[in-house]
Amino acid sequence: xKDIFKLLEDNFHKSGNPLGxxxxxxxxxxxxxxxxxxxxLFTGLSYQLMxxxxxxxxxxxxxxxxxxxxxxxKLGLSRLIPKKETDSFYNALRAAYKLLxxxxxxxxxxxxxxxxxxxxxxxxxxxWLVDENEARIKKIFEENxxxxxxxxxxxxxxxxKNVYDLDIEVRHIxxxxxxxxxxxxxxxxxxxxxxxxxxxKFREKFQKxxxxxxxxxxxxxxxxxxVELIYxxxxxxxxxxxxxxxxxxxxxxxxxxxxxxxxxxxITACPICLMNFLRCxxxxxxYLTVSVREGxxxxxx
Amino acid sequence: xxxxxxxxxxxKDSRNSNQLSFDELVEKFRNAIREELENKDSFNAFQNASxxxxxxxxxxxxxxxxxxxxxxxxxxxxENSLENLEYLIDVATQNLERNGIDVFFAKxxxxxxxxxxxxxxxxxxxxIVKSKSMTLKEIGLRYFLEKEGFEVWETDLGDFLVQLANDxxxxxxxxxxxxxxxxxxKLVEKFGELKNRDANSIVRLIADFLxxxxxxxxxxxxxxxxxxxxxxxxxxxxxxxxxxxVSSLPELHIAVVGVEKIVPSLQxxxxxxxxxWRYAGYEMPSYIDxxxxxSKTGDIEKKLVKGAHGPERISxxxxxNGRTAAKGLLREALKCLRCGACLFACPVFGELRGRWxxxxxxxxxxxxxxxxxxxxxxxxxxxxCLLCSRxxxxxxxxxxxxxxxxxxxxxxxxxxxxxxxxxxRGNHKF
Numbered sequence: 147x148k149d150i151f152k153l154l155e156d157n158f159h160k161s162g163n164p165l166g167x168x169x170x171x172x173x174x175x176x177x178x179x180x181x182x183x184x185x186x187l188f189t190g191l192s193y194q195l196m197x198x199x200x201x202x203x204x205x206x207x208x209x210x211x212x213x214x215x216x217x218x219x220k221l222g223l224s225r226l227i228p229k230k231e232t233d234s235f236y237n238a239l240r241a242a243y244k245l246l247x248x249x250x251x252x253x254x255x256x257x258x259x260x261x262x263x264x265x266x267x268x269x270x271x272x273x274w275l276v277d278e279n280e281a282r283i284k285k286i287f288e289e290n291x292x293x294x295x296x297x298x299x300x301x302x303x304x305x306x307k308n309v310y311d312l313d314i315e316v317r318h319i320x321x322x323x324x325x326x327x328x329x330x331x332x333x334x335x336x337x338x339x340x341x342x343x344x345x346x347k348f349r350e351k352f353q354k355x356x357x358x359x360x361x362x363x364x365x366x367x368x369x370x371x372x373v374e375l376i377y378x379x380x381x382x383x384x385x386x387x388x389x390x391x392x393x394x395x396x397x398x399x400x401x402x403x404x405x406x407x408x409x410x411x412x413i414t415a416c417p418i419c420l421m422n423f424l425r426c427x428x429x430x431x432x433y434l435t436v437s438v439r440e441g442x443x444x445x446x447x
Numbered sequence: 448x449x450x451x452x453x454x455x456x457x458x459k460d461s462r463n464s465n466q467l468s469f470d471e472l473v474e475k476f477r478n479a480i481r482e483e484l485e486n487k488d489s490f491n492a493f494q495n496a497s498x499x500x501x502x503x504x505x506x507x508x509x510x511x512x513x514x515x516x517x518x519x520x521x522x523x524x525x526e527n528s529l530e531n532l533e534y535l536i537d538v539a540t541q542n543l544e545r546n547g548i549d550v551f552f553a554k555x556x557x558x559x560x561x562x563x564x565x566x567x568x569x570x571x572x573x574x575i576v577k578s579k580s581m582t583l584k585e586i587g588l589r590y591f592l593e594k595e596g597f598e599v600w601e602t603d604l605g606d607f608l609v610q611l612a613n614d615x616x617x618x619x620x621x622x623x624x625x626x627x628x629x630x631x632x633k634l635v636e637k638f639g640e641l642k643n644r645d646a647n648s649i650v651r652l653i654a655d656f657l658x659x660x661x662x663x664x665x666x667x668x669x670x671x672x673x674x675x676x677x678x679x680x681x682x683x684x685x686x687x688x689x690x691x692x693v694s695s696l697p698e699l700h701i702a703v704v705g706v707e708k709i710v711p712s713l714q715x716x717x718x719x720x721x722x723x724w725r726y727a728g729y730e731m732p733s734y735i736d737x738x739x740x741x742s743k744t745g746d747i748e749k750k751l752v753k754g755a756h757g758p759e760r761i762s763x764x765x766x767x768n769g770r771t772a773a774k775g776l777l778r779e780a781l782k783c784l785r786c787g788a789c790l791f792a793c794p795v796f797g798e799l800r801g802r803w804x805x806x807x808x809x810x811x812x813x814x815x816x817x818x819x820x821x822x823x824x825x826x827x828x829x830x831x832c833l834l835c836s837r838x839x840x841x842x843x844x845x846x847x848x849x850x851x852x853x854x855x856x857x858x859x860x861x862x863x864x865x866x867x868x869x870x871x872r873g874n875h876k877f
Contacts, residue, residue: 147469147470147473147863148469148470148863148864151860151863151864152864155864268853269834269853270856270860271853271854271855271856271857271858271859271860271861272857272860272869273857273861273868273869273870274861274866274868274869275869276869277868277869336833336835336836336837337835340835340836340837340839340840341836364840365792365837365840366837367794367835367837368794368833368835368837370794370833371833372833372834372835373795373830373831373832373833376473376477376830376831377476377477377480377830377831379477379480379481379484380480380484380795380798380799380831383484383798384794384795384797384798384833387794387797387798388794
């Protein structure tokens with residue numbers, strides 16, 4: 147375990163993210179997003195890291211012991227190849243761009259300089275890295291004269307708004323865009339529902355967007371994602387049971403998206419939830435992607 | 448059967464958790480997770496119990512709509528009590544003694560067991576009975592006394608079933624939650640013939656069996672849900688009626704109670720008790736026992752005689768065992784009323800039940816394991832928390848186990864890597 151924590155730290159110091167992978171900002175370049183600016187779109191690398199996470203977890207889960215984690219550290223996570231699910235995450239980023247643009251919001255992006263949001267370090271209690279990352283983010287934002295960030299990931303929103311002491315305006319995308327109604331079941335992320343001011347400020351956007359299951363809002367039930375690195379089997383079991391709840395809800399409501407008996411087409415609003423449901427074999431998409439494709443903004447590419 | 452079981456921690460691994468490396472602790476727990484995830488009977492039994500619990504909770508809140516308000520009051524009572532804990536321990540000790548109750552302050556589990564053994568030195572009857580109490584589990588009472596040659600019987604029905612199964616309790620208030628009726632019937636048939644294999648017959652058979660043991664025992668052990676410092680009273684809530692028998696039929700009643708259970712007044716203690724049972728899913732418990740002194744009568748020439756119908760002597764062990772030393776967010780866990788609501792709300796507990804935690808259970812249990820220094824296993828268990836904070840939504844006193852466990856992680860991961868930085872976020876507010 148020590149090797150794993152050390153690996154995460156070393157990766158962070160070498161490449162700025164805990165997995166030690168190179169994150170390409172080509173998706174933003176393709177969309178023609180300007181570099182920098184006082185208001186920026188902040189991904190915190192959270193969506194981009196998830197395909198690598200799925201690959202790593204697939205190997206970890208097949209391992210018999212913690213020792214496999216040590217072997218992985220020697221192998222180097224950066225050599226793992228992202229899986230086909232990659233599009234699910236990048237489509238969410240593209241959808242965020244479209245929704246913001248359609249709402250008339252101007253923003254830039256920091257491309258290669260965009261810092262990691264630090265969520266994994268915070269969850270593991272690696273607070274010295276949280277401190278380091280806070281200083282790093284501050285420096286990058288100051289150098290680029292950033293005054294306002296628009297977050298997409300709930301974890302980025304939480305880290306920048308509640309954990310770091312930053313002198314900038316931190317906003318969640320839902321504060322700025324109106325979403326169309328989609329005929330899907332929404333899995334609400336715990337961190338938005340219970341750990342941020344989201345519930346008070348703009349949860350009604352979720353209520354208008356989609357069908358909310360029995361366990362939602364303050365009592366939304368976790369996807370199991372946060373324990374996937376240490377206890378992947380536990381994470382999977384929690385994920386499957388949560389998905390079953392959503393599937394049952396989908397059956398009751400007979401909503402669009404039910405693919406087969408073992409899969410269900412629901413939506414979520416967090417890259418970690420999306421990652422965990424995908425790796426457990428469920429048909430799931432990000433709410434932003436579905437909003438753009440199926441809502442009134444469809445065709446607005 | 449009594450004497451067959453070993454110490455709870457020994458029963459899970461041949462080595463003490465202090466002898467295992469961090470990697471071994473994680474690997475051991477990961478294996479336990481894999482095993483428990485295969486236990487579909489237990490999963491289904493818990494899911495059914497969980498649904499019943501939330502239905503009962505809704506009914507209880509409908510009937511007593513002021514419960515949430517009362518819980519807020521209890522939260523303040525607990526916070527104030529913990530701030531003045533040392534003073535309250537003194538006041539409670541004085542008033543319990545004034546009422547004729549022997550009081551012993553045990554600094555740890557070993558200290559408590561040593562004192563208890565002294566108390567039992569003159570006892571001839573080897574049969575001992577106890578009611579359900581996590582604090583008695585904490586000091587390993589049953590296994591300890593069995594090693595000392597006593598025959599110890601759990602009298603709470605759920606705990607008794609767990610004892611028969613040579614297993615561990617799976618929930619704070621519902622220890623046999625993982626056992627189906629069919630499995631229970633098989634267990635019970637070890638010692639008696641069931642006329643029918645329905646719940647009524649099972650309960651009747653067990654109650655008759657245990658009544659005989661309770662009548663035979665000279666010593667009965669209980670915990671308590673609260674201690675009122677000003678009146679020197681113990682409050683015990685229960686449904687089965689076993690705790691009142693265990694605390695009143697034997698000649699000696701020994702109550703082992705954590706010092707965090709002390710509150711200033713009898714009124715405060717009642718409020719604590721009411722919120723506890725309500726959040727445990729009960730509109731009203733069958734019994735609320737208030738015990739303030741040994742049984743006594745002055746009916747013959749106004750001379751006080753102790754031990755009329757109830758016990759002649761009561762001994763209260765006030766257990767510290769790391770409680771007063773708890774720092775930072777860990778101290779939050781001392782507010783826990785042990786109603787068990789958080790466990791029903793927790794997705795991890797739904798999968799692992801009592802396997803998550805060493806001495807105590809669930810996320811809050813992992814925090815408690817750290818408080819009572821039960822070993823190093825809590826480190827591996829702390830890493831299983833999702834930090835999703837669903838527990839805090841149903842906790843009557845607002846404990847967020849995730850916050851506590853994140854801080855625990857921060858502490859032992861720094862230690863593991865030899866880092867002396869990153870301590871400023873210890874009391875970070877979500």
